[in-house]
Amino acid sequence: MSGVSGFLKRAVDIVVSLIAIVLLAPVMLVIAILVKVDTPGPILFSSRRIGRNREPFRMLKFRTMVVDADSQRDHLRHLSEAPDGLFKIQNDPRLTRFGRYIRATSLDELPQIFQVLSGTMSLVGPRPLPPEEDALIVSPGLRNEVRPGLTGPWQVAGSWRIPLSQMVEMDNAYLTNWSLWLDLKMVGLTFLHVVRRKGV
Numbered sequence: 001m002s003g004v005s006g007f008l009k010r011a012v013d014i015v016v017s018l019i020a021i022v023l024l025a026p027v028m029l030v031i032a033i034l035v036k037v038d039t040p041g042p043i044l045f046s047s048r049r050i051g052r053n054r055e056p057f058r059m060l061k062f063r064t065m066v067v068d069a070d071s072q073r074d075h076l077r078h079l080s081e082a083p084d085g086l087f088k089i090q091n092d093p094r095l096t097r098f099g100r101y102i103r104a105t106s107l108d109e110l111p112q113i114f115q116v117l118s119g120t121m122s123l124v125g126p127r128p129l130p131p132e133e134d135a136l137i138v139s140p141g142l143r144n145e146v147r148p149g150l151t152g153p154w155q156v157a158g159s160w161r162i163p164l165s166q167m168v169e170m171d172n173a174y175l176t177n178w179s180l181w182l183d184l185k186m187v188g189l190t191f192l193h194v195v196r197r198k199g200v
Contacts, residue, residue, distance in 0.1 A: 005178065008180060009122065009178075009180075009183070010119070010122075012123070012180065012183065013116050013117070013119075013122050013123050014117060016116075016123055016187075017113050017114075017116040017117040017123065018117060020113050021113055021114065021117065024110060024113070027107070027110070028110050028111070031062055031102060031107060031110070032062070034098050035062050035063055035096075035098060035099070035102075038096050038097060038098040038099070039066060039067075039096045039097075039098075039099075040067065041063055041066070041067040042063055042067075043062065043063060044060050044061065044062060044063060044111060045060070045061050045062070045063040045064070045065070046058040046059065046060055046061075047059050047061065047130065048130060048131060049128035049129060049130060049131075049134075049148065050128055050129060050130075050131055050134040050144065050148075051120065051121070051128050051144075051147065051148050052144065052145070052146060052147050052148065053144065053145065054134075054144050056131065057120055057128075059112065059115070059121075059128060059148075060111040060112055060114070060115060061108045061109060061111060061112070062099075062102060062107070062108040062110065062111060063096075063099065063108075064095055064096060064098075064099030064100070064102060064103045064108050065092070065094040065095055065096060065099055066094050066096060069094040072094055073087065076089060076092075076093070076094070086129075086133055086136075086164065087133070105194055106190075106193070106194045107194075109150060112150045113150070115150075116150055119147070120147070121147055121148050121149065121150055122146070122147040122148070122149050122150070123149065123150055123151070123183065123187060124149045124150070124151055124152055124174075124182075124183040124186045124187065125146055125147055125148050125149025125150075125152050126143035126144075126146065126148055126149060126152055126154070126171040126174075126175075127148060127149060127151075127152050127154050127155060127167075128148035133164075136164055137164055137168060139168070140168060141168060141171070141172040142171070142172050142175045142176070143168060143171040143172065143175070145175075146175060151186060151187065151190040152171065152174065152186065153170040153171060153173070153174045153186065154167045154170055154171065155190060155193070156186060156189040156190055156193060157170060174186075
């Protein structure tokens, strides 16, 4: 995505993320306090993901799990409900009390707004995967050539419930047919998912 399209998409990312940071700052402050009070550990959790041009980066979230959650991953892999080797447990036993709530409402994703502003991510785009899951994609097409999104077609269609091959097709279709209207539509659908507590 280059030229006018790239400039327009980046401009929208900057403007919308700045507005969102200002409006949501009180919400993020309250969440940060509640995460800290709920269980011992850091407020933010960083997860290694594959981004634009296959460059790894650290994606930020509010911490929703106990501190040693990663060390328990292999022992819980047999409970994963996601297809194609992805790891997802809907009622993950590692979730904290407050973490379970903000995960269900997707409020744990709010710190990524700062990453949209910095240019590491975009508001809408292919969702970045952990390296071990990204490696499962045989033919990624265009998805690794753009900034990963805070939300995208995979999220609004059902996220981890969608097979990887279908996810790649959806991402490539989104990028091939990109328009500002399509991005706004994705943001609107994501908002509905959050309100309905479907997660993204």
